[in-house]
Amino acid sequence: MSSQATNVRRAAVSALRAWAKGHAYMDSLIERHATRNHLSRQDRALLQSIVSSVLRNRRLLDHWIGKLRRGKLDHETRDILRVGVAQLLLLGIADHAAVNETVNCGKAPVRGLINAVLRQAITRRKRLMEELDDLPPAVRLSHPDWLYKRWSKTYGKKEADSLMAWNNLPAPTLARVNPLKEGAREAVESYDHAKPVDGLENYFEIDGPPPGDWMKEGYVYIQDPATRHCVDLLNPQAGESILDACAAPGGKSALIAAAMHNQGELLCTDSNSKRLPRLETNLERLGIDIAAVQAHDWTQTAPEEWLGKFDAILLDVPCSNSGVMRRRLDARWRLRGENIVELTGIQSQILANALPCLKPGGRLVYSTCSIEPEENSDLIRTFLTSHPEWQIEEEHQALPFRDGSDGAYAARISRIPSY
Numbered sequence: 001m002s003s004q005a006t007n008v009r010r011a012a013v014s015a016l017r018a019w020a021k022g023h024a025y026m027d028s029l030i031e032r033h034a035t036r037n038h039l040s041r042q043d044r045a046l047l048q049s050i051v052s053s054v055l056r057n058r059r060l061l062d063h064w065i066g067k068l069r070r071g072k073l074d075h076e077t078r079d080i081l082r083v084g085v086a087q088l089l090l091l092g093i094a095d096h097a098a099v100n101e102t103v104n105c106g107k108a109p110v111r112g113l114i115n116a117v118l119r120q121a122i123t124r125r126k127r128l129m130e131e132l133d134d135l136p137p138a139v140r141l142s143h144p145d146w147l148y149k150r151w152s153k154t155y156g157k158k159e160a161d162s163l164m165a166w167n168n169l170p171a172p173t174l175a176r177v178n179p180l181k182e183g184a185r186e187a188v189e190s191y192d193h194a195k196p197v198d199g200l201e202n203y204f205e206i207d208g209p210p211p212g213d214w215m216k217e218g219y220v221y222i223q224d225p226a227t228r229h230c231v232d233l234l235n236p237q238a239g240e241s242i243l244d245a246c247a248a249p250g251g252k253s254a255l256i257a258a259a260m261h262n263q264g265e266l267l268c269t270d271s272n273s274k275r276l277p278r279l280e281t282n283l284e285r286l287g288i289d290i291a292a293v294q295a296h297d298w299t300q301t302a303p304e305e306w307l308g309k310f311d312a313i314l315l316d317v318p319c320s321n322s323g324v325m326r327r328r329l330d331a332r333w334r335l336r337g338e339n340i341v342e343l344t345g346i347q348s349q350i351l352a353n354a355l356p357c358l359k360p361g362g363r364l365v366y367s368t369c370s371i372e373p374e375e376n377s378d379l380i381r382t383f384l385t386s387h388p389e390w391q392i393e394e395e396h397q398a399l400p401f402r403d404g405s406d407g408a409y410a411a412r413i414s415r416i417p418s419y
């Protein structure tokens with residue numbers, strides 16, 4: 001086995017350490033570690049699968065490590081053991097490769113310990129697997145207890161179990177063909193590793209990463225179909241003036257511009273100025289030439305020139321991400337119950353500040369990728385009790401365990417004409 005194989009395990013441990021110290025996005029950490037270590041395409045894929053497996057199964061791995069070794073572990077040794085046990089018990093990587101290369105990740109004083117625990121894992125593998133069904137669901141399916149309790153209360157225990165199991169399934173890569181780019185559909189249709197998604201025009205499931213030139217040419221945007229519900233409800237029309245208030249990195253802006261046939265005005269704002277360059281690049285890459293980008297924090301009142309300006313507004317607000325945890329593997333470990341309360345405060349402020357920007361007769365769609373009622377239907381209904389001149393025209397909630405897609409919520413509200 002080459003030292004490159006050890007590098008993959010070292011990169012996995014190093015990415016997990018950086019994540020534990022607070023780095024925000026696991027995807028960019030994996031990318032950065034793969035580049036820094038000059039990993040081949042195959043080794044990148046191995047890195048991705050080890051890190052994803054550790055994040056998905058963190059609690060189960062810690063349960064197993066606790067059975068294999070009593071006593072305290074420093075953070076780095078624990079991460080090395082997680083990487084090793086994941087390879088042996090979850091990923092089916094050959095025992096000798098998993099043990100040797102993982103042991104080499106540790107400093108000399110802990111190598112003996114790592115070797116002993118991983119060899120124990122091999123000896124006791126069958127027994128550990130047989131005991132799986134007896135474990136509490138939140139341990140077996142690796143979620144924090146508070147989330148499991150919350151989902152059981154909201155949706156029922158069976159649904160909470162299905163949801164946790166769903167969150168642990170690998171998410172397919174779904175690409176939406178960009179209708180604004182000539183030749184995009186032909187390119188995707190003629191690609192051997194792309195197959196159309198049943199019943200969803202423009203969506204294709206891609207096996208492996210999409211060809212680089214598709215991304216460069218703006219032929220596709222990688223996007224789960226659940227994201228389209230809010231834009232369907234917004235129903236953008238050519239020639240309108242539309243605001244996408246929380247727009248970065250631009251997935252929904254792209255859907256809106258396509259529905260407008262690239263005619264009219266689309267203002268894309270976001271409060272996070274670090275996310276604006278990627279939004280601008282995406283809009284350009286996708287051939288959208290009706291969009292303007294501006295930084296704005298919607299917890300503050302809108303600039304005067306935006307009041308009464310827009311035919312339609314999309315508020316794709318910051319949220320708990322609880323509907324997309326199979327894609328955001330680290331989100332379940334980062335989120336705290338109190339974050340949901342804080343988020344609802346921000347979401348209500350954004351809604352209150354954006355509404356005055358609608359033209360008379362305009363429509364606003366509020367959306368999240370959350371499945372928590374407090375961030376969704378409860379929030380809108382509470383808002384309407386203090387703003388009785390507005391009404392819900394239509395709402396849509398996608399639930400992974402029911403609909404087989406990412407979770408998402410969208411509600412269209414408009415002013416009651418007689419008010």
Ligand SMILES: C[S@@+](CC[C@H](N)C(=O)[O-])C[C@H]1O[C@@H](n2cnc3c(N)ncnc32)[C@H](O)[C@@H]1O
Nearest residue numbers: 246247248249250251252271272297298299316
């Ligand atoms: C769910 S993401 C938007 C995803 C985007 N609509 C898309 O489809 O690609 C939420 C966005 O809201 C932004 N955001 C958070 N707080 C905000 C605020 N107070 N005002 C404006 N944008 C905000 C975040 O920076 C983030 O980019």
